[in-house]
Structure formats: structure tokens, C-alpha cells
Amino acid sequence: MLIKNGLVFSQGTFSRTDILLEGGSIAAVGEGLAHEESFDASGLIIIPGMVNAHTHLAMTLLRGAGDDMPLQAWLSERIWPLEGNLTRTDCYWGGMLGIVEMIRTGTTCFNDMYFHMDATVRAVKETGMRAALTHAVIDLGDEDKAARELAESDRIEGLCRGEPRLTYLLGPHAPYTCSESFLRNIRARATERGLRIHIHVSETAQEVSDMRRERGMSPVAYLDTIGVLGPDTICAHCVHVNEADRDILLSRGAHVAHCPQSNMKLSSGIAPLPAMDAAGVSLSLGTDGAASNNSLDMGAETKAMALVHKLAGPMNLSAARSFAVATQGGANALGLPVGAIEQGRRADLVFLDARHYSLRPPHDLLSNIVYAMRPDAIRHVMVDGAFLMRDGELTTIDEELVCEKATEHALALVEKVR
Ligand SMILES: [Zn+2]
Incomplete structure (x- = not known):
């Protein structure tokens, strides 16, 4: 898959570039890359997870x-x-x-x-x-x-x-x-x-x-x-x-x-x-x-x-x-090949909504991400090239069920030691 048009944080700077994924890995970062399957990341900032x-x-x-x-x-x-x-x-x-x-x-x-x-x-x-x-x-x-x-x-x-x-x-x-x-x-x-x-x-x-x-x-x-x-x-x-x-x-x-x-x-x-x-x-x-x-x-x-x-x-x-x-x-x-958007690393990526209020104005994007960003600025999350969250929805987890079950088990646990 080719991730196109994102504002990508790589090698310490942000630049508008593409990311080519192959088998869950980052095969290349740069312009002029091609792949039949593409994902349009216009309006998104892409950072390592x-x-x-x-x-x-x-x-x-x-x-x-x-x-x-x-x-x-x-x-x-x-x-x-x-x-x-x-x-x-x-x-x-x-x-x-x-x-x-x-x-x-x-x-x-x-x-x-x-x-x-x-x-x-x-x-x-x-x-x-x-x-x-x-x-x-x-x-x-x-x-x-x-x-x-x-x-x-x-x-x-x-x-x-x-x-x-x-x-x-x-x-x-x-x-x-x-x-x-x-x-x-x-x-x-x-x-x-x-x-x-x-x-x-x-x-x-x-x-x-x-x-x-x-x-x-x-x-x-x-x-x-x-x-x-x-x-x-x-x-x-x-x-x-x-x-x-x-x-x-x-x-x-x-x-x-x-x-x-x-x-x-x-x-x-x-x-x-x-x-x-x-x-x-x-x-x-x-x-x-x-x-x-x-x-x-x-x-x-x-x-x-x-x-x-x-x-x-x-x-x-x-x-x-x-x-x-x-x-x-x-x-x-x-000792894992993650934590950066570079060729050869696993594709563990986080996609942010560049228009989110907490990332505005864009004087210094990294500063905004560290000091101001709210979690709801995160639109998609990818691990090993697969989306675990897409458009704010978890793709592999029934979130409501998890919240219910965890609550049920936690309350029962506290009851046990009362
Ligand atoms: Zn500890």
C-alpha cells in the first residue's frame, strides 16, 4: 500500500511525502513512489506510534x-x-x-x-x-x-x-x-x-x-x-x-x-x-x-x-x-525496528487530523503534538501495516463490550477483598 500526501514526521522534520508499505514494513519514504493500492492521507499528519x-x-x-x-x-x-x-x-x-x-x-x-x-x-x-x-x-x-x-x-x-x-x-x-x-x-x-x-x-x-x-x-x-x-x-x-x-x-x-x-x-x-x-x-x-x-x-x-x-x-x-x-x-x-518512519522499520503509524483545534496554529507541529494535542486529534492508528483504528473507530475491538466486561470484573474484584 502507498500512503499518499501525508505530512510525515521522518528524520526529525515534517515534509509532505509518501510512504510505501510492504508486508507490514516501511519499504520506502519519498516522492514518486507507486503502488496499485493507495491511501490518501491529505489533511493528515503522520507520526510514529x-x-x-x-x-x-x-x-x-x-x-x-x-x-x-x-x-x-x-x-x-x-x-x-x-x-x-x-x-x-x-x-x-x-x-x-x-x-x-x-x-x-x-x-x-x-x-x-x-x-x-x-x-x-x-x-x-x-x-x-x-x-x-x-x-x-x-x-x-x-x-x-x-x-x-x-x-x-x-x-x-x-x-x-x-x-x-x-x-x-x-x-x-x-x-x-x-x-x-x-x-x-x-x-x-x-x-x-x-x-x-x-x-x-x-x-x-x-x-x-x-x-x-x-x-x-x-x-x-x-x-x-x-x-x-x-x-x-x-x-x-x-x-x-x-x-x-x-x-x-x-x-x-x-x-x-x-x-x-x-x-x-x-x-x-x-x-x-x-x-x-x-x-x-x-x-x-x-x-x-x-x-x-x-x-x-x-x-x-x-x-x-x-x-x-x-x-x-x-x-x-x-x-x-x-x-x-x-x-x-x-x-x-x-531492540525493535519501530519508533520512527524510516525504510526498514515496521509500519506502526499514527495519523493526526491536521485541522484539529489542538494542533492549530502550526507554528511548531512537534511542539503542538507534545504540549497541546488532545487524543481526539488521532484519526487512524496502524500497527504492522494494519489499521487498528480507522476514522476514530477501533477495527479489532468491541470497545463497548470491553468497557462493560472490565467494569464488571473490576467491581467484582473489589467486592472480593471488602
Ligand atoms: Zn512498575
Whole structure:
């Protein structure tokens, strides 16, 4: 298919050009291309889909179920009891609700860490989304639990194998919930199997001071000492990292998944992103779960990132840099050929209505997209060359049914722990 006459964001600039798609990939970007099947994108701005680099998809069911609480109380009194009662079917409908929101807000790929991941595999396959999935593993020093968790991880890895839009990662939850031997074992598996690692790192000051007391070093230094960090590692949060941690992350080529709204909402702190960016650390952006955000809207997350770091200086995280982190940054972290409109990338595209009020006037389109755009400016969304939303309608999802089912399951879940 040839996408004609769109205003295309490619190589850092907007230009009126055509995009040739072949087998779900971008075969060429330019003028004078031809194909018998064409799509007229006149009046549309075409940008790469955003990559949500850290989320817990099915937590959409817990949206608003416990807000404005201190982190430990939030976890132990609300989130963990609810999660303990989650079923596979709950996670399926929660996952579908999350995918509806992501498509509608211009996200075409997400990096998910949770459990009952077979439900998420099913949701991704049915909806046509792209995802990197991991079954979150926690051993708490218990060898039997470690073995059970790895068996489940293997099972989900098997479900993802050979699936075109699915990538599997290994997901040790965090340095404080996984024992050293377990983490070493997971690193060895990741290297042997060529899988990436997705882990929470230095999210709270408490976690860092506990680790310093127990091991005399920061979580980043500890993970490095035991060999976990590498160019295949995605470290979610990294709020409390110092200069030495930054040097380690940079020298290992590890990726940071920044989650500014979750960090603000849980009062975790503000990650030193401008300093990491200046040092050259690989940055990506995620929403975290909907229980701590409370949305999965990467546009809102991008704006929050661009704004929160300006408290420290007006030049921090420009619109262009923020957009790059939200797209290309996530693609780099996951090692996937997405996040940009270039020959050879997968065709994960978002089509915006150029006449939408929130994109007017067009002094600086990228600035408008980051700072002003409303989600209803998004007209079509494409993943792997297929439309998942066309003219504002989802093509692969019965949205009304999903909203109803997710509500039903979420209310029943809250009732269970009352
Ligand atoms: Zn998280």
C-alpha cells in the first residue's frame, strides 16, 4: 500500500511525502513512489506510534481503586490484596481495556510486566497490538518459588515464540524481591536465550537506603556487581540514582524506562533525567500501571516528562527530545525496528487530523503534538501495516463490550477483598 500526501514526521522534520508499505514494513519514504493500492492521507499528519516502555497492563482494573495513599500502605492495604485475587479472565478484560486506551492515545507498542500473561498474549494477538511481555518473577529467597516462577516464565515465553508482534523478556521484579542467586540465574538465561531483562530499579529512596544498609552499595551498583546490567537490560524508574549509578548505566549500555507521572503520584521523587540525558544514558518513557498514573496515555506522559524537568531549567527535555524518548527511545530499549518512519522499520503509524483545534496554529507541529494535542486529534492508528483504528473507530475491538466486561470484573474484584 502507498500512503499518499501525508505530512510525515521522518528524520526529525515534517515534509509532505509518501510512504510505501510492504508486508507490514516501511519499504520506502519519498516522492514518486507507486503502488496499485493507495491511501490518501491529505489533511493528515503522520507520526510514529509511541512505545510505552514500562507498564502493568491489567492494572487498568485497579484504576482509582486506591489513590492518594503513601506507597507502602497503598501496596500492602490496597494493591496486593486486590492483585492476590486477580484471575486470568480479569487480566484478559483489564488488558483489553488498557489496549483500547493505548490505541486511542497513539501507542502502538508496550512493554508489559505482570502475571496471568497468557491472558495478555491472547489480548495482543486478538487486537493486533505490538507488545514485549514478561511474566514478573519474584522468589523472595525461596527456591521452590523460584522454580515455579521460572516454569511459568518458560510457559509464557513459549506462547510468544514465533508470534510476529510479540517479544518475550525476562522479568525479575526488583533487586529487593529477587535473591542474588535468582538474579544471577536469570542473567545467565537471558544471555543464553538472547532475551532482554526488564526490572524495577531504584524507584524509592527507601529501597536505595535498604540496599545500602544490607550490601553497602546502591541497587544499580549491586545489579552491576552480579552482572545483570547490559545493553539488553531495561531498568524501570531509576528515580534515586547518583552520578556513580549514572556512569554504570552508561558504561553498560543499560536502558532507563522513565515513569514521571507514577513517580509524582506515589511521591517517589523526580528522576535526574536531564543529567542522565546529558551523560548519554539510553532513555525511554513508560506510564507504569494505571493504578499509579492513572492512565496509559503516552501523550500525557510525554508532556509530563517535558514539563517536570523544566522545574530545574527551561532547556531541559525539549518537545523534540521528549518525543524522541517516547518513540525511538522505547524502540531502542526493546531492540525493535519501530519508533520512527524510516525504510526498514515496521509500519506502526499514527495519523493526526491536521485541522484539529489542538494542533492549530502550526507554528511548531512537534511542539503542538507534545504540549497541546488532545487524543481526539488521532484519526487512524496502524500497527504492522494494519489499521487498528480507522476514522476514530477501533477495527479489532468491541470497545463497548470491553468497557462493560472490565467494569464488571473490576467491581467484582473489589467486592472480593471488602
Ligand atoms: Zn512498575
